[in-house]
Amino acid sequence: MSTLQLPLKGNQGDLYNDVVQLFDHACQTQFQGIEHDSYQTVEKGHGRIEHRTYWTMGQTDYLLGAERWAQLKSIGCVESCRRQPGHPGTLQRRYYLLSIESDAQRFADAVRSHWGIENQLHWILDVGFREDKLRACQGCSAQNLSVIRHLAANLLQQESTAKCGIKAKRLKAGWDDNYSTTDIC
Template sequence: DDYSTIEKDHGRIEQRHCRICSDVDWLKQRHDWEGLAAIVEVSLTTERNGTSSTYCRYYICSLAMTAKAALYVVRSHWGIENKLHWVLDVVFKEDHARVRSGNGAKNMAIVRHIITNLLRQVQGKASLKVKRKKAAWSVEFLEKLLRQEL
């Protein structure tokens, strides 16, 4: 099964092609992967300013699905990942964090996720970055944020 999409946006053309191979019994036996249902290949060709680049990624899947559904799942997963990591980098400058050893990095990631979720609960149009600054400047706002009274 295969499925393709073409999108023109932000000055580039992106063509995605997804193929699914459901004939995976040989692989399940060879690697003892119980529950394996398919191998998914997703290729992305991007054209911008006359330059073209192609990337290919492979996934294993435990669900039987169409190529169209698989492409949707892959794009949704990366959309969520990119959205979260963009927020963590912009709001918390996570890429510049110096904590890298032991459990410190994991602990700080958990703290950042909790804070992000708390800040998202605050009503209003202010960005997460602005809400974070307000919490740093105002003890009253910070206390209400932690008590979830906003």
């Protein structure tokens, strides 16, 4: 069964405020008397160390607005503490509505896999398509070009005859009409 995780944002009003207050209180009391699950990770890379703590709580029936979420079984919080030499550390909390029972490690795996996919796509669009350097701002042009780049990235990732990266495949498609019309589509 897949994990449905929905990031909880401030526009959810009372539900968001209740979840934030609940986790704030739980952290202040070190979760004494509060049924929960937790999981921690430490990642080192790119000159920084990031500690993440994942918490899940299964008691959601008393949250205001929770009744609108039919598959809601637990809530989750990720606290990320990022430290880099010579820089002050940063602390960030993100909150989620979950369709799984209170299982912090499964929640952590779902959050990390989502960001892995997201980061990989952004890297492909930046390196292969130089998306960060493009400045389309007339009407819907930015959104339209983004859809086209996503479509092209998906087609280039599926193409398997050329053993090279997305950027090289894109160049090859621009130089060779036979490659761009027969092998990709």
